[in-house]
């Protein structure tokens with residue numbers, strides 16, 4: 315794939331204004347982390363509240379400073395995305411205990427098997443300056459999700475579940491949570507496993523998870539502006555909008571949180587235009603006209619064309 319494409323016909327010009335709603339949200343994370351630690355909130359509460367606050371902040375700025383007027387989420391879109399978030403949260407809740415418990419057992423066994431190595435890993439994390447340790451945890455945690463995301467676009471068996479996320483013909487903060495529960499789970503496992511085997515301290519894992527969550531939202535937010543010099547280092551909407559393009563050659567940028575693995579593995583798409591002309595499933599792909607409950611649960615399986623009256627009676 316050509317890493318540096320030129321402007322697509324019909325695409326917007328690259329905006330020059332700074333995307334400060336995105337940057338301010340990231341700057342608010344350290345004080346938020348400090349408050350959560352001071353009040354001794356459980357990790358799940360800190361993450362859930364942080365996600366809702368971030369989502370509300372970005373959705374407000376989508377109304378005040380939209381990147382594209384035709385990408386605003388309608389009330390129906392938000393209901394659909396809230397249903398998806400509800401399903402994903404329920405699944406996450408159901409598997410969370412299992413995953414966390416298994417992860418802790420594996421970590422304890424791993425450390426007891428390795429003895430001195432486990433102690434060395436703990437001292438390694440303690441010796442690193444905190445921002446460096448956090449960035450390292452995030453980058454390592456993004457490696458498996460990067461490849462799972464690439465495979466989800468290449469393999470039909472995974473695409474079936476990932477397709478739900480690409481179904482909308484707009485990219486905005488609301489549809490950042492339109493993700494099938496299986497897709498949520500494989501991302502979670504992909505991020506959690508390396509952290510467990512490398513004995514990453516729980517506090518670092520929590521703040522990495524919060525940063526990742528905020529970046530996932532910001533990368534989809536339809537807020538005008540550019541990250542300017544940070545654009546190639548930090549995941550953001552400028553890069554991620556291209557991932558949703560209907561033109562497959564433009565749809566690189568598989569890393570939502572950081573573009574680093576896209577740089578390493580040659581999938582970075584970095585055009586000068588602000589975004590693709592159209593987003594959604596690839597041009598010509600058979601596509602259901604609506605995402606009903608069946609698609610949200612069973613995956614977005616394309617169906618053959620049917621008469622309009624017979625379509626989508628499932629929701």
Ligand SMILES: [Zn+2]
Nearest residue numbers: 463476480557
């Ligand atoms: Zn994708």
